[in-house]
Amino acid sequence: MSPGTVDLGSAYAACRRVNARYGKTFFLATTLLRPDQRPAVHALYAFARWADEIVDAAGVTDRAGELDRVERLLEKAPSNPILHALADTMHRYDIDRSLFTDFLASMRMDLDVTEYADLDALGVYVHGSAEVIGLQMLPVLGTVVPREEAEPYAARLGAAFQLTNFLRDVGEDLDRGRVYLPQDVLGAHGVDRDLLQWCRRHRRANDRVQRxxxxxxxxxxxxxxSAEPGIGMLSATSRPCMQTAYTLYRDILGLVGCEVLWRRVAVPNSRRLAVAAPGVGRALLARVTTHGIPG
Incomplete structure (x- = not known):
């Protein structure tokens, strides 16, 4: 092994730790994938998380420069463990590099853009921040239809997850100076940034905000x-994972009220287990049916 080279197994293990620590709901769903699929998913998650942390890190003086450095490293054989695992995943599954370029473009938007006029404007950001992640995942998950047929559904599911995060994290995003909720929707109900900040500061609900x-x-x-039909287009061994992620993220929407402005809502562990447990059986059955033995 050449100096500075990271052992691939150690690199993937580092990505798994990132996913387990920061993406608990999604990490739970990934346990339903075949063991050979999980490392790639962890690598994709860890890269996205790393870039997001650069954007939000108070101690990074040149965040734009750091994102540029990360993008340059994608072209090389990196010694960074996350990038090393990502490079292997990109090669192994032939994932289009432009999907990572688009992702980093949206991360750069976070450095300057603090609000979005409407859903169309937000959609530009969401394409790079979330839709491309669905498209990155698709080659790893596999499909039973031509991949291009499943791509619009994968992109929509990524967008759905992202919009859920926006609604759940309104208060935290306010503290970072950002409002992802479209201004035209807020304005239609007489809501502005000052009112959102008032609710957060005083931990008080407001009817206009709720509407x-x-x-x-x-x-x-x-x-x-609109994204749900895409789950049936995935390989049989991947469907339990994505159905579980779909259900648990969608469940978060049922918890969204004004309290998201001052606390982080989460699906209870009992509900997570109730959703994931049947998926275990489906995942094992799919592996036996497809490969003859459970993985």
């Missing part, structure tokens, strides 16, 4: 519904 959140929750539910 705006309700509208965006309904919009997000509609995207989940």
């Amino acid at each position: 705006a959140l309700d509208d965006l929750v309904a919009h997000s539910y509609a995207i989940y519904q």
Whole structure:
């Protein structure tokens, strides 16, 4: 092994630790994948998390420069463990490099853009921050239809997950100076940044804020519904994982109220286990049916 080279197994293990620590709901769902699929998913998650941390890190003085450095490293054989695992995943599954370029472009938007006029403007950001992640995942998950047929559904599911995060993390994003909720939807209900900050500061609900959140929750539910047919297009061994992730993330929407402005809502562990447990049986059955033995 050449100096500075990271052992591939150790690199993937580092990515797994990132996923387990920061993406608990998604990490639970990944346990339903075949063992050979999980490392790639952990690598994709860890890279996205790493870039997101660069954007939000108070101690990084040149965040744009750091993102540029990360993008340059994608072209090399990196010694960073996350990038080393990612490079292997990209090669192994022939994942288009432009999907990572688009992702980093949205991360750069976070350095300057603090609000979005409407859903169309937000959609530009969401394409790079979330839809491309669905497209990155698709080669790893596998499909039973031509991949291009499943791609629009994978992108929509990524968008649905992202919109759920926006609704769940309104308060935390306010502290970072950002409002991802579209200004036209907020304005239609008489809500502005000052009112959101007042609710957060005083831990008080507001009817206008609640109505705006309700509208965006309904919009997000509609995207989940339009993405759902794509789960059936995945390989049989991948469906239990994505069905579990789909259900648990969608469940978060049912918890969204004004309290998201001052606390982080989460699906209870009992519900997570109730959703994941049947998936274990389906995953094992799919592996036996497809490969003859459980993995």
